[in-house]
Amino acid sequence: MKSAVVVFPASNCDRDAAVALEQITGTKPVMVWHADSEVPDVDLIVLPGGFSYGDYLRCGAMAGQSNIMRAVKEKSEQGVKVLGICNGFQVLTETHMLPGVLMKNAHLKFVCRPQALEVIETQSVFTRKYQAGQRVVFPVAHGEGNYVADDETLDRLEGEGRVVFKYAPGENPNGSARDIAGILNEKRNVLGLMPHPERVCDPLLGGTDGKAMFEGLIEALG
Amino acid sequence: MKARVFVTLKNGVLDPQGKAIGHALGNLGFEGVGSVRQGKLIEIELSETDEAKAKAALKEMCEKLLANTVIEKYDIELKA
Amino acid sequence: MKARVFVTLKNGVLDPQGKAIGHALGNLGFEGVGSVRQGKLIEIELSETDEAKAKAALKEMCEKLLANTVIEKYDIELKA
Amino acid sequence: MNAPVAVTPEVVKDHGLNDAEYARIVELLGRAPTIVELGIFSVMWSEHCSYKSTRIHLKKLPTSAPWVIQGPGENAGIIDVGDGDVCVFKMESHNHPSFIEPFQGAATGVGGIMRDVFTMGARPVASLDSLRFGEPNHPKTRHLVAGVVSGIGSYGNCMGIPTVAGETNFHKSYNGNILVNAMCVGLAKADKIFYSAAKGAGNPVVYVGSKTGRDGIHGATMASAEFNEDSEEKRPTVQVGDPFTEKLLLEACLELMATDAIIAIQDMGAAGLTSSSSEMADKGGSGIEIDLDKVPQRETNLTAYEMMLSESQERMLAVLKPGREAEAERIFKKWELDFSVIGYTTDTHRMVVRHKGEIVADMPVTALSDAAPIYERPFVKRKPTSGKVSFEASRPAMESLLRLLSTPDLCSKRWVWEQYDYTVMADSVQQPGGDAAVVRVHGTDKGLACCTDVTPRYCKANPFEGAKQAVAEAWRNITAVGGLPLATTDCLNFSNPEKPEAMGEIVAGIEGLGEACRVLEFPIVSGNCSLYNETQGEGILPTPTIGGVGLLKDVHKMATVAFKREGDAILLIGD
Ligand SMILES: Nc1ncnc2c1ncn2[C@@H]1O[C@H](COP(=O)(O)OP(=O)(O)O)[C@@H](O)[C@H]1O
Numbered sequence: 001m002k003s004a005v006v007v008f009p010a011s012n013c014d015r016d017a018a019v020a021l022e023q024i025t026g027t028k029p030v031m032v033w034h035a036d037s038e039v040p041d042v043d044l045i046v047l048p049g050g051f052s053y054g055d056y057l058r059c060g061a062m063a064g065q066s067n068i069m070r071a072v073k074e075k076s077e078q079g080v081k082v083l084g085i086c087n088g089f090q091v092l093t094e095t096h097m098l099p100g101v102l103m104k105n106a107h108l109k110f111v112c113r114p115q116a117l118e119v120i121e122t123q124s125v126f127t128r129k130y131q132a133g134q135r136v137v138f139p140v141a142h143g144e145g146n147y148v149a150d151d152e153t154l155d156r157l158e159g160e161g162r163v164v165f166k167y168a169p170g171e172n173p174n175g176s177a178r179d180i181a182g183i184l185n186e187k188r189n190v191l192g193l194m195p196h197p198e199r200v201c202d203p204l205l206g207g208t209d210g211k212a213m214f215e216g217l218i219e220a221l222g
Numbered sequence: 223m224k225a226r227v228f229v230t231l232k233n234g235v236l237d238p239q240g241k242a243i244g245h246a247l248g249n250l251g252f253e254g255v256g257s258v259r260q261g262k263l264i265e266i267e268l269s270e271t272d273e274a275k276a277k278a279a280l281k282e283m284c285e286k287l288l289a290n291t292v293i294e295k296y297d298i299e300l301k302a
Numbered sequence: 303m304k305a306r307v308f309v310t311l312k313n314g315v316l317d318p319q320g321k322a323i324g325h326a327l328g329n330l331g332f333e334g335v336g337s338v339r340q341g342k343l344i345e346i347e348l349s350e351t352d353e354a355k356a357k358a359a360l361k362e363m364c365e366k367l368l369a370n371t372v373i374e375k376y377d378i379e380l381k382a
Numbered sequence: 383m384n385a386p387v388a389v390t391p392e393v394v395k396d397h398g399l400n401d402a403e404y405a406r407i408v409e410l411l412g413r414a415p416t417i418v419e420l421g422i423f424s425v426m427w428s429e430h431c432s433y434k435s436t437r438i439h440l441k442k443l444p445t446s447a448p449w450v451i452q453g454p455g456e457n458a459g460i461i462d463v464g465d466g467d468v469c470v471f472k473m474e475s476h477n478h479p480s481f482i483e484p485f486q487g488a489a490t491g492v493g494g495i496m497r498d499v500f501t502m503g504a505r506p507v508a509s510l511d512s513l514r515f516g517e518p519n520h521p522k523t524r525h526l527v528a529g530v531v532s533g534i535g536s537y538g539n540c541m542g543i544p545t546v547a548g549e550t551n552f553h554k555s556y557n558g559n560i561l562v563n564a565m566c567v568g569l570a571k572a573d574k575i576f577y578s579a580a581k582g583a584g585n586p587v588v589y590v591g592s593k594t595g596r597d598g599i600h601g602a603t604m605a606s607a608e609f610n611e612d613s614e615e616k617r618p619t620v621q622v623g624d625p626f627t628e629k630l631l632l633e634a635c636l637e638l639m640a641t642d643a644i645i646a647i648q649d650m651g652a653a654g655l656t657s658s659s660s661e662m663a664d665k666g667g668s669g670i671e672i673d674l675d676k677v678p679q680r681e682t683n684l685t686a687y688e689m690m691l692s693e694s695q696e697r698m699l700a701v702l703k704p705g706r707e708a709e710a711e712r713i714f715k716k717w718e719l720d721f722s723v724i725g726y727t728t729d730t731h732r733m734v735v736r737h738k739g740e741i742v743a744d745m746p747v748t749a750l751s752d753a754a755p756i757y758e759r760p761f762v763k764r765k766p767t768s769g770k771v772s773f774e775a776s777r778p779a780m781e782s783l784l785r786l787l788s789t790p791d792l793c794s795k796r797w798v799w800e801q802y803d804y805t806v807m808a809d810s811v812q813q814p815g816g817d818a819a820v821v822r823v824h825g826t827d828k829g830l831a832c833c834t835d836v837t838p839r840y841c842k843a844n845p846f847e848g849a850k851q852a853v854a855e856a857w858r859n860i861t862a863v864g865g866l867p868l869a870t871t872d873c874l875n876f877s878n879p880e881k882p883e884a885m886g887e888i889v890a891g892i893e894g895l896g897e898a899c900r901v902l903e904f905p906i907v908s909g910n911c912s913l914y915n916e917t918q919g920e921g922i923l924p925t926p927t928i929g930g931v932g933l934l935k936d937v938h939k940m941a942t943v944a945f946k947r948e949g950d951a952i953l954l955i956g957d
Contacts, residue, residue: 009717010629012542016808049806051540054626056322057262057340058290065287065330094290101292106238110535110801141539141803148235148293175238196805204811204822204937228343243344246367252359256347263308263343264323267336283327311622314596314681316694318624325718372483372620 001221003029003044006072006088008063013049013085013198020198021046024214037067043221044081045072047088049141049196059102059144060090069095081125081217082190086142089182089192098185098192099157100149105142106175112141114206115195116168117181121161124184126191129216136209138195140173145194147176147183157183165193223268223276228297229289230261264288273300303348303356308377309369310341344368353380387417387687397424403755410749418686418735418742425653425691426660426750429913434755435879436911439892444900449868450907456577457498457648458568459907461869463933466572467823469830470504473512473565473871473929475912479598479620480562484529488562489537489623490695495566496541497649500632501698503576503639504568507807508821509538511548511564512834512873512927513798516557518790523552526560534564535801540625541632544810545802546819547833552790555838558917563873565929567832569823576639578648578658580666580701583729585645587659587672588707589722590714591631591697593680594655597621598693627696627719634717635698643706650697656690658699659725660733664751666701672725674737686737701727761885766844811937817862818930822937829937831865833930838923845887849894849926856930857902864941865932870899872909872928877921879913887924888913895926904930 003021007014014031021029030040034052039045052063063069073095076082084092092098105111114137119130130136149157154177157163165182172179174194182193197210231237237259244258266283270276277298284296311317317339324338346363350356357378364376387393394404397420407415407423415423425431433440445453451468452460458472476491496506511534516523538545543566580587598621638644646666648658655677663670674689684692702710707723714721728734733750735743746753786792799814811829812820818833835855841848853870860867872895877884899906915922934940 009633010540010542010626012540012629012806013808016806019808050542051626051629053326054318054322054540054624054629056319056626057288057326061287061290062322062326065326101290103293104239106236108238108242110532110539110803112803112805113800139805141805143536143539199805199808202808205805205808206813230343230345240344243368244346247346247363250363250366252363254349256349257345258347259345261343261345263310263341264320265310265337265339265341266324266327267338269334269336279332283330283332286330287326288323316592316595316597316622316624316680318622318626321624322626370483373486373622 001025001044001218002042003046004032004039004042005029005046005048006032006034006068008034008050008052008066010052010054011048011050013196017046017048017085017198020201020210020214023201024211025218032068034063034066034068037071039068039071039075042080044083044217045075047082047084047091049086049088052087052091055087058094060087060094063091064094073097076190079187079189081221083126084192085196085198086194089194090144092190092192097190098183099153100147102144103146103148104144105146110143111173113139113173115140115173116171117165117195118168120166121164123161124164124188124191125217125220126213127164127216128220129212135168137200137207138197138210139199140195142174142194145174145176147180149177154178164191165195223270224301225266225268225276225280226299227264227266227280227284227288228261229264229294230259232293232295235293276300303350304381305346305348305356305360306379307344307346307360307364307368308341309344309374310339312373312375315373356380389414389417389420394420397421398428399424403427406755410753411745416742418690419745421687421691422656422743422750425656427754430652431657432754433911434757435759435913436874436888436892437756438758439889442892443896444905445907447869447903447905450905453905453907454909457501459869459871460502460575461907461931462572463823463828463830468570468572468575469567469931470499470502470570471565471567471871471929471931472498472908473563473834473873473927474498474910475873475875476562476564477560477875477912477915480530481526481560483620484526485533486620486622488530488533489625490621491562491564492534492537493623493625493628493695494651495564496543496628497651497698499566499568500635501576501647501649502570503574504570505636506543506566506568507809508567508819508830508832509543509545509564510832510834510929511545511562512836513548513550514556514561514838514925515552516560517554518552520557530560530562531798531801537623537625539803541629542806544804544806546804546810546821547814549834550795550798553838553923555920555922559915559922561875561915561922561925563834563875563927565834565871567821567830567931574639576644576647578646578662578665580646580662580668580670580727582645582666583668583727585701585704585727586707586723587670587725587727588700588702588710589677589697589720589724590634590700591719592624592627592694593678593720594684594689594692594694594697595680596684596688596692597695599688599691621693621695623695630717630719631696631698634714634719637713638710641709643702643710645701645703647698647700650699652693654692654694654697655699660747660750662699662701663727663733663747666727669728669730669732669747670725671728671734672736674735676722676724678720678722686735686742690735759879759885760882761889762882763886763890764883766847812863812940812942816943817859818865820863820865820934820937820940827936827938829934829940831860831863831932831934833859834927835859835930836925836927838925841891841924841926845890845924846894848924849891850898852926852928853895853898853902853904856928857904860930860932862941864939865934867902867904867930867932869905869907870928870930872906872926874909874911875915875922875925875927876913877916884921891924891926
């Protein structure tokens with residue numbers, strides 16, 4: 001599996017993502033600079049966490065307008081897998097590659113903690129190594145992760161099996177509609193999620209629940 | 223030309239920030255405070271002198287960047 | 303009564319948000335964009351019907367909560 | 383244009399300089415100072431920059447050990463952590479600005495200390511804080527806590543540097559004077575350390591980062607208000623931080639540092655351009671000439687006075703090898719930062735500042751450093767309060783325990799650290815909640831243990847013993863996670879040094895620190911003093927905060943506080 005990590009000026013999980021990818025796939029991902037207008041030929045593009053352009057105005061809004069995102073969008077239309085983590089998820093909603101928006105957390109505070117999630121959907125290249133209903137713990141670290149969409153969109157997401165992760169019942173950290181933590185696009189090749197699987201690929205960091213996502217991707221993409 | 227762009231949440235979209243302010247005002251003893259909503263005010267200086275053209279440009283800025291029209295609406299005010 | 307309160311940074315205070323927005327607008331190809339400043343717009347519904355009293359209350363709200371007058375200034379607009 | 387302001391006795395007084403100090407300035411210059419020079423002297427001779435009340439006492443602190451590479455006197459201290467890795471760290475206070483505007487005050491405090499660390503060539507890897515607020519039910523406390531915590535969080539989070547440990551306490555003595563101390567720990571390679579000594583003449587001096595505005599020109603608000611024609615708005619004395627720009631500055635500086643173009647570099651912190659330029663020349667034994675017309679400016683009509691004293695954030699000053707300007711400029715342009723050659727070094731030992739073709743300041747560099755006043759302020763050492771406390775032995779133990787655990791000081795601080803990203807960088811192997819945080823040295827099995835500690839009520843009861851206890855606690859917290867304690871940084875928060883009782887606390891506190899650090903071989907390699915922490919004549923509890931750093935050779939052997947298994951024996955060690 002060949003992968004690329006997009007680096008925005010204030011990305012700050014680009015290294016975390018690269019380390020996790022290298023650890024699991026054995027090869028270093030290509031780091032792609034935000035001002036570039038082309039993404040190399042890869043199987044997986046990761047949009048990492050961070051603050052892209054300082055996240056002024058709205059998180060991910062300015063990154064959504066960058067050169068590189070036009071290229072990422074094109075690749076995704078050709079079927080390349082795209083994984084947006086945290087800020088990456090925000091960028092994906094801002095470019096409308098995923099529906100809905102991520103608003104300020106309902107309690108208005110930044111939240112960083114180990115977060116229990118439920119795997120809802122395993123029919124995807126991202127979650128095929130998990131079991132439906134499995135409880136996993138990924139850290140969350142965000143100020144704007146409150147997923148909002150209209151009821152029709154939410155029904156559709158649920159009906160089409162595109163809600164992949166939900167916060168464990170009663171443990172919603174940000175007020176997200178229907179406890180949604182991560183969703184797929186219609187073609188199921190783009191996943192956006194607020195929690196950080198790449199920060200739990202090393203037992204020293206509090207768990208390895210994130211590994212299965214990358215292992216599943218390798219299995220599917222070779 | 224100077225423009226003021228107001229970006230606010232659409233009706234029906236929950237506004238926790240506004241709610242928190244309303245709550246805080248209540249705690250401070252202010253009475254008769256009803257709904258409170260918080261939005262953004264963006265002040266932009268433009269070199270464009272034609273009003274219609276400026277408006278059109280501002281509208282495009284709002285659609286492309288300043289507002290997320292999934293949940294937000296915008297209003298444009300021009301001052302010569 | 304309905305009020306709009308505009309809270310903006312005082313002149314001379316750095317506005318990183320405004321700066322970033324201006325920059326992004328430039329990158330998007332908008333020309334002739336000068337200074338951009340971002341502030342807050344707070345819409346408040348008040349049960350008070352007396353304009354002077356409402357204004358006085360709003361002013362106090364600004365001083366006490368809505369603005370930090372060390373770096374921000376405010377403007378109040380009333381609509382009956 | 384602004385009319386030049388005359389240097390009258392009132393103006394001198396507004397600059398916080400007394401008669402003797404002013405006389406000394408005139409003697410050093412051989413003439414009366416210009417208004418710009420007066421401003422420069424006032425900030426450089428301020429307590430904050432010159433340590434005039436504490437300097438003779440700080441000399442008593444142990445600052446060296448075989449593993450210490452750089453002690454106090456640079457932007458941050460440096461210790462050797464083996465394998466060619468060095469750890470760069472420092473703690474700094476931002477108390478007053480945080481009281482006035484808690485979010486920005488705390489945020490810029492964090493930004494400032496991070497610049498101190500990366501200006502030396504280190505990538506910051508951990509952030510810590512030590513916070514003191516007034517009573518929980520004081521009307522201002524809630525607002526201050528919320529602002530400070532979110533300010534620290536937002537800056538650190540945006541920089542992508544984990545905030546991994548700290549302390550949070552409440553006491554009425556901080557009602558009108560909160561303490562916000564921020565510590566930053568970074569990692570560099572031993573052969574890639576950068577210092578601030580601007581050696582040599584004829585080397586270009588470059589300004590990088592954000593533009594200069596009228597931010598935080600304090601100390602002399604009265605005089606500077608006279609400069610301002612539209613005085614309808616009082617000038618802000620609080621700076622606003624832009625972590626996004628700082629993140630760019632960090633990456634750009636590290637990229638430039640990977641080349642060999644830099645001779646010296648220093649961040650523009652307190653007293654901005656003034657302190658960075660004069661200190662760099664002083665340390666390098668050189669002189670410096672700068673042209674203010676070349677300084678990137680955010681506003682129109684900035685005066686020379688304002689530019690020299692501005693505390694706009696996210697700026698750095700560097701001296702390059704001649705001919706390397708274009709290469710450096712390319713890097714800063716790539717990161718979309720301002721870059722400007724504003725002057726050059728000289729061999730005159732003078733600092734010369736030009737503005738609009740005129741010389742606005744021309745002074746010997748040493749007038750600002752060696753010749754700065756030093757005071758041996760009178761002090762009295764108070765008799766320690768008796769160690770006896772009465773308590774009711776009859777109260778059921780469980781009830782007492784619950785009461786203790788529910789006090790604001792002792793309760794879990796999860797509500798604080800959950801607002802900080804403590805997992806970013808994926809090396810936080812011991813996260814908040816333990817005795818010390820442990821951050822893995824990236825790509826290795828080594829770890830740095832760090833913590834901040836002090837118990838101010840002990841220091842109030844007995845400043846000497848209390849300061850010793852703070853050092854001992856930091857030392858214990860590091861050993862408790864399995865680290866070898868190596869060195870400390872401090873932030874000496876005290877009240878008014880002009881009051882002999884308070885000065886006594888300062889002296890005893892420093893002596894206590896010195897003794898503990900000496901005995902434990904735990905030298906102090908960097909630090910900062912924050913004095914005059916009082917409101918309406920009431921001083922804060924003496925609060926000498928200690929930041930400790932230690933090394934774990936193998937993070938797999940780290941210890942944590944959690945009980946591991948049922949049936950394990952519990953041991954109590956010590957007496
Ligand atoms: N402001 C803060 N920021 C980050 N961590 C904090 C803060 N305040 C407290 N903590 C964390 O909470 C835990 C308990 O702190 P404290 O009560 O000071 O412990 P101790 O007295 O055992 O050193 C520590 O892990 C500390 O790092």
